[in-house]
Amino acid sequence: MALSSFKQCNRILQAGSFNKLLCNSFHTCKPQYFHESGTLNAMPMKRKVKIDPRIILEREQKKKKKIENELMKLERLERTLKPVDEFDSQRRLKRVASERTRENTELTREEKLKRFHLEKKWCVYSYKQYKAVCGQINQATKFAAEALAELRKESEELYVQAIQEDPSILSYSKSGPTETPPIKNYQFPDGEYNEVTKVW
Amino acid sequence: MKMSSSRTQAVLAAIPKLIKHRPSCLVRASQHRNYSQSSAAKTTEATAEKWGLAGALYLERLPVITPKMTRLEQEYKEYKLQQEVEQSLLSEYEITKKEEEERLAIQKKNVLDTPLHLRNIPIQTMQDKEELWSKELAQFTPADRETEADKSNDMRSTDRKLDQSLVLLLKQVVDGKEWWYLPTMNYTPGLSMREVAEQALTSNCGTDLKFRVFGNAPSGYQIKNYGREKREETKLNGHKVFIYKAEYRGGPVIPNEDNSVLDYAWVTPKELRQYLGRTTSRVLNKFIIY
Numbered sequence: 001m002a003l004s005s006f007k008q009c010n011r012i013l014q015a016g017s018f019n020k021l022l023c024n025s026f027h028t029c030k031p032q033y034f035h036e037s038g039t040l041n042a043m044p045m046k047r048k049v050k051i052d053p054r055i056i057l058e059r060e061q062k063k064k065k066k067i068e069n070e071l072m073k074l075e076r077l078e079r080t081l082k083p084v085d086e087f088d089s090q091r092r093l094k095r096v097a098s099e100r101t102r103e104n105t106e107l108t109r110e111e112k113l114k115r116f117h118l119e120k121k122w123c124v125y126s127y128k129q130y131k132a133v134c135g136q137i138n139q140a141t142k143f144a145a146e147a148l149a150e151l152r153k154e155s156e157e158l159y160v161q162a163i164q165e166d167p168s169i170l171s172y173s174k175s176g177p178t179e180t181p182p183i184k185n186y187q188f189p190d191g192e193y194n195e196v197t198k199v200w
Numbered sequence: 201m202k203m204s205s206s207r208t209q210a211v212l213a214a215i216p217k218l219i220k221h222r223p224s225c226l227v228r229a230s231q232h233r234n235y236s237q238s239s240a241a242k243t244t245e246a247t248a249e250k251w252g253l254a255g256a257l258y259l260e261r262l263p264v265i266t267p268k269m270t271r272l273e274q275e276y277k278e279y280k281l282q283q284e285v286e287q288s289l290l291s292e293y294e295i296t297k298k299e300e301e302e303r304l305a306i307q308k309k310n311v312l313d314t315p316l317h318l319r320n321i322p323i324q325t326m327q328d329k330e331e332l333w334s335k336e337l338a339q340f341t342p343a344d345r346e347t348e349a350d351k352s353n354d355m356r357s358t359d360r361k362l363d364q365s366l367v368l369l370l371k372q373v374v375d376g377k378e379w380w381y382l383p384t385m386n387y388t389p390g391l392s393m394r395e396v397a398e399q400a401l402t403s404n405c406g407t408d409l410k411f412r413v414f415g416n417a418p419s420g421y422q423i424k425n426y427g428r429e430k431r432e433e434t435k436l437n438g439h440k441v442f443i444y445k446a447e448y449r450g451g452p453v454i455p456n457e458d459n460s461v462l463d464y465a466w467v468t469p470k471e472l473r474q475y476l477g478r479t480t481s482r483v484l485n486k487f488i489i490y
Contacts, residue, residue, distance in 0.1 A: 093289075100289040115279060122276045133489070140419070140487040147421040147442060151393065154253060154440065161392040162417045169415060177263045180342035181362050 251423075252439030253387035255396030258419065258484065259368040259411055261448040261466060265345055267363045297326040355465040358448070364468045367484075368453065369475055370404055371463035375430070378462065380475040384441060393418060397444040404461050406454035411446045418442040420487045422480065445487065 107115075152159040269277070290298075304325065349359035358366060369380045385400035387393070394416050401409060425438040455461040465475065469488045472481040 097289060100295070102286065102288065102290055104286050115283075118272075118276055118279055121272055125272055136489045140489060143420045143486040144417060147418040150421050150423075150440060151418065151442060154251060158253075158393050162394070164416045166415045172412075172414075174262075177266045177363070179266055180345060181264050181347070183343045 250436050252434070252436050253393075253396075254384050254439055254441045255387060255393050255400055255418075256382040256384040256441050256443045257368075257397045257401045257411075257413070258382055258443050258445045258487075259401060259409075259448050260445065261358045261366040261368075263365050264362040293326070300325045300327075355467070356453075358466050360466060361468050364470075365488075366448075366466040366468060367472065368401075368405070368448070369465050369467050369472075370455065370461050371465075372404075373460040373462065380465070381480070382443065386439075392416065393442050394444055397442070397446075401446075404456050404459050405464065406452065406456065409451040409453060410449035412449060413444050413446045419445040420483060422483045443484075443487075 148159065148162060151162055345362065347359045347362065348354075349357040350361065354360060360366065368383065370383050371378055371380050372384075383400045383404045385396055385403060387396050391399070394413060397418075398413060401411065420443045422441045422443065423438060424441065426434065426436060431437060453464050455464050467475055469485070469490065472484060476484070
């Protein structure tokens with residue numbers, strides 16, 4: 001707000017604690033260049049606190065670590081196997097399945113009947129086989145228990161020795177019988193190999 | 201209540217032979233269970249029920265080859281393989297084979313169109329590969345399922361009857377009589393029953409035998425009653441043999457003549473009856489798993 005120089009002088013004089021030297025000399029500059037600003041309604045600015053650079057570094061490192069941990073978790077999830085129920089067939093195979101159908105000749109009625117009867121016979125046969133094996137196992141375990149009881153009747157000490165655990169059983173392994181017996185003194189042929197010997 | 205052997209035999213004879221399943225109480229009675237926990241009070245009666253102890257080893261050479269398939273099994277296997285092929289999709293190999301055949305057919309048609317230097321370039325087709333593979337297979341001849349021991353019926357070799365398990369039996373002289381039985385040894389105090397059974401084998405058949413006993417508990421037992429003379433002589437009613445099952449791992453059987461072991465044989469479970477008689481083979485059949 002531009003006031004006349006007269007009004008300005010008046011105000012200055014009313015202030016009282018003003019330097020009299022300045023009051024006595026008139027300014028030659030334009031009154032517009034000297035004015036009061038309006039009232040400012042802001043709070044005083046916050047003091048700029050100087051943070052230790054070490055603390056800044058620490059904060060940045062913490063952020064980095066957080067991000068790295070999240071990445072590791074994601075990678076771990078990738079490595080865990082998907083449950084089988086969630087599997088979908090390979091997309092490529094779906095596309096290509098139509099090209100890969102086999103040209104099968106239609107089965108004759110006799111062939112179908114033959115297969116049906118075979119399945120029925122096999123069902124009965126395998127059931128009988130299973131029952132027989134179960135029966136044998138049950139008989140054997142029962143007999144072993146009877147033997148232990150008889151041993152106990154004879155001597156308590158022997159019985160206690162007999163019921164000790166034998167940990168060597170756990171390391172037992174056996175591969176099943178093969179179609180043909182092993183050839184005696186068989187010379188194993190060399191397999192295919194890549195020569196990796198260094199040549200200088 | 202105890203029953204002497206003659207009485208039980210009379211009772212058993214009275215059961216009509218149509219009944220196939222003997223009631224278990226009578227079966228137990230015929231085996232002469234030792235009910236004499238308080239035998240001290242009963243010693244004044246006829247015979248004190250004391251039993252000698254022995255350990256035996258059922259050494260089994262497990263089957264080396266699979267048993268022969270029955271006709272039904274063979275038919276079913278072929279049917280299932282056929283079905284698997286029918287219900288499958290074409291594999292990569294079959295597709296490339298098909299493509300190659302088509303290509304060859306086209307090439308043959310257009311032989312005159314292809315320039316000279318491009319004709320008759322050998323491509324290693326799938327057909328050639330298959331021929332190579334079948335040649336390689338033909339070079340390998342597997343061993344016979346029936347061995348020489350089968351043909352000569354050598355009872356002492358373990359090569360006989362590779363599709364069945366074989367048991368070791370020893371021919372011993374006991375009380376002047378020769379008889380076949382599992383390797384047995386009388387119990388010596390200070391050993392566990394399993395050790396008695398193991399020593400029964402090593403002392404009678406040499407220490408080169410490799411075998412493995414399963415567990416410390418016996419697989420079965422057999423009670424043998426003595427005749428009147430022996431009962432009076434030894435003051436025992438009989439003896440109990442505790443049988444341990446073991447797997448044969450290799451090594452020769454050298455019968456120990458000092459222990460009056462005359463002979464040995466590797467016998468299939470079905471042939472056991474010829475060597476051991478009905479009662480013993482019945483006992484052993486209880487823990488044989490075919």
